[in-house]
Amino acid sequence: MIPEHAYEGGHQSYWLASTEGTNYPRLDGDATVDVAVIGGGIAGLITAMLLKEEGKRVALIEAGRIVQRVTAHTTAKVTALHGLIYDYLVSNFDEETARLYGEANQAGLGLIASMVDRYKIDCDFVRTAAYTYTTEPDQVEKIEAEVEAARKAGLPVEFTRDCDLPFPIAGAIKLDWQAHFHPRKYLLGLAQLVEGDGSSIWEQTQALKVEDGKPCRVTTDRGVVTADAVVMATHFPFQDDAFYFARMAPHRSYVVAMTLDGPVPQGMYITPNSSHSIRSQPMQDGRQLLLVGGEGHQTGKVDDEPQRYQRIEKWARQHFPVKEVLYSWSTQDFGAFDRVPFIGLASPTAKHVYVATGFKGWGMTHGAAAGLLLSQTIVGKQSPWAKVFNPNRVELTGVADMVKSGLGVGKELVAGYLTPAKREDVPVGEGRIIKTDAGEEAVYRAPDGTIHAVSPVCTHMGCIVNWNAAERSWDCPCHGSRFGVDGEVLAGPAQKPLPLMDPSPAD
Numbered sequence: 344m345i346p347e348h349a350y351e352g353g354h355q356s357y358w359l360a361s362t363e364g365t366n367y368p369r370l371d372g373d374a375t376v377d378v379a380v381i382g383g384g385i386a387g388l389i390t391a392m393l394l395k396e397e398g399k400r401v402a403l404i405e406a407g408r409i410v411q412r413v414t415a416h417t418t419a420k421v422t423a424l425h426g427l428i429y430d431y432l433v434s435n436f437d438e439e440t441a442r443l444y445g446e447a448n449q450a451g452l453g454l455i456a457s458m459v460d461r462y463k464i465d466c467d468f469v470r471t472a473a474y475t476y477t478t479e480p481d482q483v484e485k486i487e488a489e490v491e492a493a494r495k496a497g498l499p500v501e502f503t504r505d506c507d508l509p510f511p512i513a514g515a516i517k518l519d520w521q522a523h524f525h526p527r528k529y530l531l532g533l534a535q536l537v538e539g540d541g542s543s544i545w546e547q548t549q550a551l552k553v554e555d556g557k558p559c560r561v562t563t564d565r566g567v568v569t570a571d572a573v574v575m576a577t578h579f580p581f582q583d584d585a586f587y588f589a590r591m592a593p594h595r596s597y598v599v600a601m602t603l604d605g606p607v608p609q610g611m612y613i614t615p616n617s618s619h620s621i622r623s624q625p626m627q628d629g630r631q632l633l634l635v636g637g638e639g640h641q642t643g644k645v646d647d648e649p650q651r652y653q654r655i656e657k658w659a660r661q662h663f664p665v666k667e668v669l670y671s672w673s674t675q676d677f678g679a680f681d682r683v684p685f686i687g688l689a690s691p692t693a694k695h696v697y698v699a700t701g702f703k704g705w706g707m708t709h710g711a712a713a714g715l716l717l718s719q720t721i722v723g724k725q726s727p728w729a730k731v732f733n734p735n736r737v738e739l740t741g742v743a744d745m746v747k748s749g750l751g752v753g754k755e756l757v758a759g760y761l762t763p764a765k766r767e768d769v770p771v772g773e774g775r776i777i778k779t780d781a782g783e784e785a786v787y788r789a790p791d792g793t794i795h796a797v798s799p800v801c802t803h804m805g806c807i808v809n810w811n812a813a814e815r816s817w818d819c820p821c822h823g824s825r826f827g828v829d830g831e832v833l834a835g836p837a838q839k840p841l842p843l844m845d846p847s848p849a850d
């Protein structure tokens with residue numbers, strides 16, 4: 344069941360609801376370019392644009408339509424202030440790592456601002472301050488530690504109790520001159536600049552295989568693209584040669600967008616544990632939206648997704664004079680085990696294939712920083728941030744052991760989770776994992792009673808998927824793969840759909 348509200352805009356992202364769709368062509372046959380960029384989100388499009396500015400012929404390859412998936416479901420806070428990251432980085436790495444992380448993200452923000460300005464992209468870009476705030480007096484010490492660490496990292500932050508929120512706070516770290524924007528308006532504007540002069544955007548073209556070499560080859564379902572370098576900017580690297588699935592955890596979070604009876608607070612706010620985030624957004628008709636995010640959890644590990652929207656709304660009504668709830672949406676992101684994204688060569692043996700992933704909910708500045716880092720690397724320049732974001736900074740043999748033990752977990756889940764039932768026992772509009780005489784099944788009964796039955800065994804590594812009632816999808820709790828009700832892959836690392844079950848088993 345999706346949220347019960349009769350929202351004006353419905354259960355969809357405001358970014359998608361307020362922009363037109365795209366209609367770039369499919370690849371038609373083989374092609375040769377200088378760089379192939381796979382993935383039409385913020386990291387892919389900015390990387391493609393920067394490489395085009397460097398004089399490269401670029402092909403941007405997107406399996407669906409550009410800016411439809413993760414980037415279209417963000418809250419689009421363009422900031423280098425990421426909760427309490429700097430104290431963590433100084434404590435677990437060193438001041439230099441924290442400094443380079445901050446510098447890369449400030450540069451990502453600066454790049455977006457300069458492109459908006461240079462190319463006159465109409466995208467509601469607003470400069471504003473970012474805050475990590477708390478209402479709990481016993482959390483103030485953490486905020487103060489973050490102020491100290493962020494200063495060591497070179498960021499002009501301050502401790503404050505003064506902000507635009509309509510309720511008292513115990514303290515906040517404030518970083519001025521950050522920004523928010525409309526991510527689809529920005530990136531659709533950028534896409535128009537990427538296309539042409541020997542560069543292309545190919546939608547509905549699925550990359551199936553990447554082969555490193557001189558040249559590299561990207562095999563797609565529409566032809567083979569030959570290129571000197573390849574960038575995989577597909578949220579999760581669709582070709583995982585370096586155990587990314589075991590080095591990142593998938594995380595789902597929720598957004599509710601509403602109008603207020605009164606002014607919408609200016610600034611961008613997040614609590615230390617990311618339980619709630621707040622920002623404003625101007626609408627086309629002059630109204631202001633308040634976006635409230637939060638209620639995050641590891642993908643596939645809860646069964647109360649619809650209630651999470653309702654809890655956000657309830658929290659918002661306790662703190663703001665909510666007039667009308669207009670939109671709601673959710674997103675999934677991956678975070679690296681050490682909270683630092685993976686941006687660079689895709690594996691220890693890769694020579695010309697790069698990856699950008701693990702943005703942990705901060706994809707706007709990380710995505711832009713990835714574009715800067717990767718475009719510089721590909722044209723032969725050194726990036727000072729390369730060592731911080733190096734995807735191969737961990738010893739992969741240890742990861743391989745984790746993978747082996749993880750395989751057992753999936754099998755145990757298969758054996759222990761299922762209870763006997765008939766497909767018709769599944770309530771209309773809901774999904775259940777059942778065990779019939781024909782075997783284990785993930786069954787969804789549509790509102791009209793139609794039964795959709797697929798295998799519940801994730802095609803990645805064999806864990807059992809869980810029903811996500813808010814998004815009507817089957818989500819894997821192990822590494823975050825997501826599947827539609829007919830088994831189609833919505834998000835990797837899985838590449839193959841869940842097999843359809845016999846339409847009429849002997850129940």
Ligand code: FES
Pocket residue numbers: 588753801802803804805806819820821822823824835836837
């Ligand atoms: Fe890895 Fe499902 S087993 S995503």
